[in-house]
Amino acid sequence: MLEKMDTKFDPEEVIEEFKMLTKDAERVQKETFTEYLKKWGLNGRTDHESFKAFVPLVTLKDLEPYIQRMVDGDTSLILTGKPITTISLSSGTTQGKPKFVPFNNELMESTMQIYKTSFAFRNRNQQYTKRS
Incomplete structure (x- = not known):
């Protein structure tokens, strides 16, 4: 996966892409949530109480x-x-024991994008701090 990363990294370009992708995040989040809830038979209800009543809570223990x-x-x-x-393997910070973390290609790409975006913002903040 790392071999697919761009060799040229432009933090400002990454930040601009992030801003563009998240400018309408609330609407996208509501649409995704509503779509997800359709499979649970909530008939368009998206309130907190309906969600808790119809969607089962899953823990790591359930998935292990x-x-x-x-x-x-x-x-x-x-x-x-x-x-x-x-x-x-996780870092083992939960109960001191490492846990297995499965990834598919889509999740791996999303994770790499999160790291790139985080790095870009941290890099920008460090540059601003040095100028002050």
């Missing part, structure tokens, strides 16, 4: 058996709609 199957080599689409391409 499925993640372990992936670690053991199960390639079926157990938890995701796209194949898992990478399994990473």
Whole structure:
């Protein structure tokens, strides 16, 4: 995945792209939330109480058996709609124990974009701090 990264990194370009993609975030978030809730039979309701009543809460403990199957080599689409391409280990900060984190290509690309954007903003802030 890293080999696909651009060799030229322009922090200002990354920041401008981020601003463009997030300028209407509230509307996109509401549309995505409403679309997601359709599969739970909420008939257009998007209020907090309906969500809590109809959408089951899932914890890591609920998912661990499925993640372990992936670690053991199960390639079926157990938890995701796209194949898992990478399994990473967490830093182990939750209860001091590392956890397996499955990634597919789409999630990996999103994660890399988050890192790039974070780096761009931090780099910009450091430049402003040095000028002051």
